Amino acid sequence: MEPVKVGLLGLGTVGGGTANVLARNAEEIARRAGRGIRITHAAAREYDPSRILGLDQMKVTDDAFEVVNDPEVEIVIELIGGYSPAKELVLQAIANGKHVVTANKALIALHGNEIFAAAQARGVTVAFEAAVAGGIPIIKALREGLSANRIQWAAGIINGTGNFILTEMRNKGRDFDDVLAEAQALGYAEADPTFDVEGIDAAHKLTILASIAFGIPLQFDKTYTEGITRIEQQDVTYANELGYRIKHLGVTRKTEKGVEMRVHPTLIPERCLIANVDGVMNAVMVKGDAVGPTLYYGAGAGAEPTASAVVADVIDVVRALTSDPENRVPHLAFQADELSDLPILGMEDVVTACYLRMQVADKPGVMATIAGIFADFDISIEAIKQKEPGEGETEVTLIMLTHRVLERKMNQALERIEALETVHGPVMRIRAEALAS
Numbered sequence: 472m473e474p475v476k477v478g479l480l481g482l483g484t485v486g487g488g489t490a491n492v493l494a495r496n497a498e499e500i501a502r503r504a505g506r507g508i509r510i511t512h513a514a515a516r517e518y519d520p521s522r523i524l525g526l527d528q529m530k531v532t533d534d535a536f537e538v539v540n541d542p543e544v545e546i547v548i549e550l551i552g553g554y555s556p557a558k559e560l561v562l563q564a565i566a567n568g569k570h571v572v573t574a575n576k577a578l579i580a581l582h583g584n585e586i587f588a589a590a591q592a593r594g595v596t597v598a599f600e601a602a603v604a605g606g607i608p609i610i611k612a613l614r615e616g617l618s619a620n621r622i623q624w625a626a627g628i629i630n631g632t633g634n635f636i637l638t639e640m641r642n643k644g645r646d647f648d649d650v651l652a653e654a655q656a657l658g659y660a661e662a663d664p665t666f667d668v669e670g671i672d673a674a675h676k677l678t679i680l681a682s683i684a685f686g687i688p689l690q691f692d693k694t695y696t697e698g699i700t701r702i703e704q705q706d707v708t709y710a711n712e713l714g715y716r717i718k719h720l721g722v723t724r725k726t727e728k729g730v731e732m733r734v735h736p737t738l739i740p741e742r743c744l745i746a747n748v749d750g751v752m753n754a755v756m757v758k759g760d761a762v763g764p765t766l767y768y769g770a771g772a773g774a775e776p777t778a779s780a781v782v783a784d785v786i787d788v789v790r791a792l793t794s795d796p797e798n799r800v801p802h803l804a805f806q807a808d809e810l811s812d813l814p815i816l817g818m819e820d821v822v823t824a825c826y827l828r829m830q831v832a833d834k835p836g837v838m839a840t841i842a843g844i845f846a847d848f849d850i851s852i853e854a855i856k857q858k859e860p861g862e863g864e865t866e867v868t869l870i871m872l873t874h875r876v877l878e879r880k881m882n883q884a885l886e887r888i889e890a891l892e893t894v895h896g897p898v899m900r901i902r903a904e905a906l907a908s
Contacts, residue, residue, distance in 0.1 A: 474507030475789050478538040478569075480560060481550035482518035482531070485574055485601070488774030489548060489781045494524035500782065504789040514538045539564040546788055548781060549573040558582050561597070565589045570792075572784040574601035574777055580675040580691040583682075591807050596791065598784035603676040604629055604753045606776030607769040608783065613683045613757060620759025622684040624724035626906055629676045631751035631771045632660045632667035633699050633719035637736075638749040640707045641716065647702060659751055669698035670719065670734040677721035681732045684757070685725050686811050690732070693815040697735035706828060706899060709870045710738050713854060715826070716746040717901060729814035731821050738826050738872075738903035745906065756906055764906075819879040824853070824903035827871040827885075832893040833860050838869070841894075844887050845873075848880040866895055872903065 477493075479486055490510055493500065501507045509528060514535040520526055532538065539547050539560055547564040549571060551557050557578050564571050565586070573579065579586070579599050590597045600610045604627065613622070628634050632654055639650040651668065654660040666672040678691040699719050710717050720737035723730060739746040744766055748754040753771030758764045770776035831837050838857075845852060856870040873881075885898050 472506050474501075474509040475504075475545050475792070476511040476543050477508060477785065478541055478544035478547045478564075479510050479513040479529075479550070480535045480538060480548065481552070482513055482515035482523060483550070484774045485777045485781065486513075486515065486548075486550040487518065487523045488778035489550065490526075490529075491522075491524045492775060492778045492782050493785075496782075500786060504786045506789055508785055508789060512538045512541050512544055535560050536563065539567060539569065544569060545792070546570045546572060546785060548785065549575060549578075550781070551575070552577070554578060554581065558586075561586055562589055565593050565595055565597070568593060568595060570595045570788045571597045572601075572781055572788065573597065573599050574781055575599070576602040576672070576675040576679060580678040580689060583679070583689040587807070596788050598788055599679070600784045601777050601780035603679050604755055604767070605631075605769070605771040605773065606779045607753060607755065607767050607771065608780065609680070609755045609757075609767050610683065611783075612765075612767060613680065617757060617759050617762060617765070620761045622725070623758045623760060624722070625680050625684050625755060625757045626720055626722045626745070626904065627677070627680070627755035628718055628745065628748050628753055629680075629721050629755065629771065630667055630670075630673040630719060631753060632664065633670075633673070634748065634753070635659055635751045636668070637699065637702070637707070637717055637719060640702070640704060641711065642749075644704060644708075646704055647700065668700055670696040673719065673721045673734045677723055677732060677734055680721070680755070681723035681730060684723060685730055685813060686809065687730060687813050687815075688810055690815055693732060695733040695735070695818040695821075697733075699736050701899065702736055702901075703899075705868070706826075706901065709828065709856065710826065710901075711741075712856065713738075713826070713870075713872055714741055715739060715903065716741050718746065718748075720904065722904065725813070726816065728820060729816045731816050733818060733821060736901045738824075738901055740905060743906055819877075819882065821878045822875050823878065824875050824905075825871075825873045825881055826901040826903055827869075827873065828899040829869050829871075829888070830866050830895040831869050832895070833865055833867050834893060837893045840891065841869075841888055844884050848876075848884045850874075850876045850880060850884055 636650045674694045674696040715738040721734045754768040851874040854872040858868040
């Protein structure tokens with residue numbers, strides 16, 4: 472049987488890794504897929520021929536539309552990234568009746584609903600395992616391995632750059648700006664690190680996870696997003712003293728009122744497995760009603776870890792080439808006409824515990840006043856730490872850990888507390904999750 476011909480858009484880090492994995496493991500892949508898989512046409516403006524296997528078997532062009540319009544190409548792998556021209560290329564490939572594999576989380580999070588509808592109408596597949604958590608097969612686990620379950624919640628460290636920064640701050644006592652500069656030097660963070668440190672990259676991925684977990688349309692604009700740029704070394708230290716570690720977490724949970732979708736710094740008990748995921752590694756916890764909590768860990772980025780997920784998707788598509796489109800695994804796990812209109816909760820309707828750090832005047836009665844405000848809003852305190860002032864200092868650092876509280880109540884309480892003359896500056900808040908229920 473003739474090999475399946477693949478068109479590859481992008482020969483950068485992941486594109487080169489994908490070409491290398493397909494070439495190096497060609498025999499093993501053919502045994503798994505039932506047919507050979509060969510890249511015959513590729514598009515790239517810049518690439519390093521010395522690091523890409525199998526170039527002699529490819530026609531390489533700088534026109535990506537030439538690849539998606541090639542009548543011999545059956546599967547298009549989109550590894551350009553970004554919103555445009557990736558969206559136009561993917562939709563053109565679908566219109567041409569070609570299956571698509573992509574690692575583009577931004578494209579799926581923002582335009583996935585339109586892309587999947589087009590694919591459904593044309594009877595082709597769009598596969599996107601590599602769009603979330605790199606080489607970890609979390610999409611397949613949620614969509615297929617856990618399909619017997621009602622998913623209760625999912626929480627993940629899904630951005631390696633942010634995890635590297637927080638790990639270095641904890642392990643070596645370094646400041647945020649210092650570690651960010653190193654992350655950029657090592658290639659973990661871009662020259663403009665906004666997508667990583669402000670949580671946008673993680674929010675793209677969480678949007679996809681939530682949709683697959685709960686059978687809802689992709690709704691990136693409703694994902695609450697908060698970065699790690701305000702985290703100070705003292706917060707990392709105080710969290711450790713309380714038995715917690717700070718992680719930049721994406722959390723989605725189904726409640727009676729709707730679905731939570733939020734990305735923010737989070738205190739996690741240090742005994743939790745996910746709290747011990749360090750460096751650039753990723754991990755996702757998923758709790759189903761039947762299976763209970765499960766954990767998926769691995770490399771969230773990199774040439775070959777991501778290529779591992781891309782090629783696995785290609786193999787799945789090849790296996791399904793002759794199957795009835797109506798009987799393939801649905802793009803978002805649930806049948807297209809069975810997606811739910813569950814509301815997405817605003818952040819004020821979410822319930823979490825909170826870590827609070829504030830600078831207060833070193834005067835009698837200050838603590839009682841703050842405690843009284845919390846009592847007015849039914850906010851219960853789990854732990855309090857007060858740092859002794861240095862000689863001649865007139866203010867102290869006050870650390871509090873609350874029990875779970877409705878975000879709206881906490882916002883109202885903090886507004887009153889920050890208005891006190893004895894509280895100096897804004898209160899630092901980091902939400903906390905036990906990830907046990």
